[in-house]
Amino acid sequence: MNERYERGLARQAELGGPGATRARAYDALADIAPDLSRLAVEFAYGDIHARPGLDPARRELVVLGVLTALGGVEPQLQAHLETALNVGVRPAELVEAIMQALPYAGFPRVFAAMTVARRVLQSRDLLPVPPP
Known part of the structure; x- marks a missing residue:
């Protein structure tokens, strides 16, 4: 795992975990787009949501x-x-x-x-x- 992904997972944990709804969405697409959930964690949470301000x-x-x-x-x-x-x-x-x-x-x-x-x-x- 890379630093962005780890930072994203840590941010999700701070927010109460990925939650059942988000986890279901990630799991539901794993067989067609396995990288989609990784990209969401890296970008949305590791890059954007973890910004200060x-x-x-x-x-x-x-x-x-x-x-x-x-x-x-x-x-x-x-x-x-x-x-x-x-x-x-x-x-x-x-x-x-x-x-x-x-x-x-x-x-x-x-x-x-x-x-x-x-x-x-x-x-x-x-x-x-x-x-x-």
Whole structure:
């Protein structure tokens, strides 16, 4: 293993591990694209996520906004919602971060993201979320 990969694994461990959702995504493609998960760990976590400048909670809020705006990335959104909770982002903050995407991403993408958030929060027995 190389230094970038080791740094990426260490960063994932700091964030609560790769998580079941992320691990399933990596494993599901191992037979067709075995290098994809290695590249994700090296680049996304070893290079980008490990940069200084933002604490893990703020970094996850940024990622949630981007994934919400992209749409169609529910597995990644779920993984980052789980990670955000692992690093101390409160449920109401998750909801608000997704709501902030509404003027830019539109109702369909925000509803889709909020549906994933509801599922994650429900799985952790964090519903209902009190209003801000």
